[in-house]
Amino acid sequence: MNEQIITTAKQVLEEHHGFARTKDFITAGISSYYIKKLESIGEIERVKQGVYRQAGEVNEPPNEIVEVSKLVPKGVICLLSALSYYELTTYNPWEYQIAIHRGSKKPKLPDYPPIKVIYLADAQYNIGIDEVDIDGSTIKIYDREKTICDMVRYREKIGIDLMKEGLRNYLQSPSKNITRLVSYADKLRIRTVLQKYLEVLI
Incomplete structure (x- = not known):
């Protein structure tokens, strides 16, 4: 060769x-x-x-969500990608959704893996950022409560059925924190909408 x-x-x-x-x-x-x-x-x-x-030196390819985080270092894994990470949906997203601050420069993205960048203003971007370790790498991801709030906010674009599934699974999760969820909803001005769906599902 x-x-x-x-x-x-x-x-x-x-x-x-x-x-x-x-x-x-x-x-x-x-x-x-x-x-x-x-x-x-x-x-x-x-x-x-x-x-x-x-071709990797190890048998298993690197976790794609880690690669996505490296490609968008100022990004935060969000929406369906976060919902899938927390196993709150049976849906397997075909693209990775990652949030960056509205004032940030648009990152240069490769053709693969498919990445959708969501631009958020201060309040939306800064609330609920968590850090998790995946395969020895630290990635930024919105916590469960912020992810649910984002699903409610973007329900028309994401799909109301997916939003309901995520909310239903969240409510059944032992890791849920309703106080934090309502607090986030207040700050993000979606409490009324959230309560409407909570009343139906609880």
């Missing part, structure tokens, strides 16, 4: 934040034949159709 091709492939992956599409390699002069060759000798690994990453 030509060492120059291996070097070029690594450069392509680096330029695209660790993930590259078939056309990125081809643009850099690496043909489809050599892409398959790079995969067969373990230099790259296919993530999904047409998307590749650097």
Whole structure:
């Protein structure tokens, strides 16, 4: 295998934040034949159709939510991504949702993993930020109560059924903190809406 091709492939992956599409390699002069060759000798690994990453030295690929946090260092995992992390939904989100402050510069994102950036104002952004350890990395994520408040706020965009499922599962969770939930809802000015759904589900 030509060492120059291996070097070029690594450069392509680096330029695209660790993930590259078939056309990125081809643009850099690496043909489809050599892409398959790079995969067969373990230099790259296919993530999904047409998307590749650097082959890891360990058997398990890194947790994607950690990669997302590194790609958006000022971001906070939110909405369905946070709801899924807390196992408060059976829905498997197809993209990662991460919040950044409205005044922040838009981050440069790769094609994979798919990331949706949510821009929040001061009050919405600063409330309920928690830090959790995943595979030795610390990521920022909204706590359960802030996640539920966000689901209520964005219910029309996310889907009312998903919001209800999350709220129902939260209410059944031993980790719930209703006092904190109501406090957040007050600060975020959604208490009336939240109470309407609480009355139906409790």
